[in-house]
Amino acid sequence: MAVRGTLSILEWFGDLGIFCARLAGALVRPPYELRELVRQMDEVGTKSLPLVLLAGAATGVVLSLETRDTLVLFGAASQLPSLIILSVLRETGPIITALVVCGRVGAGIGAELGAMKVTEQIDAIEASAVSPYKLLVATRVAACMLMLPLLTIVADFSAIMTGWLANRLAEPMSLSYYITHGFLWVRFRDFLPTTGKTIVFGLLIGLIGCFQGMRTGGGTEGVGRSATTAVVIASLFVILADVLLVRLIMVLFG
């Protein structure tokens, strides 16, 4: 049992490796599927906006409410703006965005490609001499990689603003004071590398979504399974990658 489990995990990683090689080929070799790329950027980016705004807003409120009491306890209430802003920019914004997009887009891609697979639509694309890796996979992965940093900026903005609003309910504080004091300690490494790392999250979400979708078998039931598996594995990978990336950014940018 354990042996078979290990074997199937190894097989999964092997298949993923082959998949990555094909994807890399499809990403670099022309022709590029620009029309489909734009369509996917709309699907991944524009249509995730409301969700990301909402998730960011909730995060800002919660951060403000939770930390406020603690800071007051230590007589450090004046540090609240920088604590919220640093926390959002460095970690909360990127990871919340990645996980929310993972749920929406990862499942969407897994189910869409899965359904196309079991109804032979992917075979039909290939039979009409078009590469499904170029048309379907490369465009979705690229769209995820391009849109995730932008969505992260949106979530950051939303969280910082609601952080201020929630704080205002407890004590009067002007927006300009909040922003000036909050950004006082923000350095280059707090924003750019941490937003940039979401490109990796985007890669993982797109890659795992497409991979699970394309290897769907077993009819309609398989489609549901692919969507679930895509979300579970992609979120797990995003969190693991985050651990490595946080450490890497510390080493590189001090």
Next chain:
Amino acid sequence: MAEQRDAGPAIRVTGLRKAFGRQVVLDGVDLEVERGQTLTVLGRSGGGKSVLLKLLVGLQKADAGSIRIGGRDLGELPLDALTEVRRKLGFLFQHAALYDSLTVGENVAFPLRRHTDLPDDERQRRVRELLSQVGMEDALEKLPGQISGGMKKRVGLARALALDPEIMLLDEPTAGLDPITAAEMIGLIQDSRRSREMSAVVVTHDLRSVEALADRVVLLEEGKIKVEGTFDEVKRQDDPFVTAFVRPTFGKPHE
């Protein structure tokens, strides 16, 4: 090169073998389809007929044996050349496999958009023409989810014909259709064959399509070719499996 390709049969398959795990679906199959001829492949459900078609377009890889399409060996072709071969093939899938997110018109336009430089209006005209050939011009703007199974197959046929293929591969063109729609479908396939010089491989277990379409018939049993010949020759065979297949009697399962 061009002359070499023009000579000989449209499809030549030798010693084809394909297994999934321990289950052997094709076990040393030899086939030949002459230019302009239609070959019908009969066999029980799950007997490797669809797999055979998928091997012919290179959607799956054979374990052993060779497939030559127009004189070119699929197994030895680099991807670019495989693309070139695939453009000459029209594939009708069992459940039509229309692209869900595209309208009927866009489905038929897909191969044209990909493989020709036709200007937009010219392409539109061609799409309308193809759809009217299969009697589906009214559905141009509909999505595949809004039309019936029989209609989907007609659109699938129009899409497969879009690039004027030299060879048509039809996977159960009449399965799941009522007798009237099935007869219409057979008629459409006959029409499209008459209007162009085309070879075809038809996988089916519908004897009426065999009678109407086939120049030659092969019957697969357990991955091997059991009989081969014209439909009349096959019908006259004395073998119990063949008899059970072409003149089925109810209530007596074939051993």
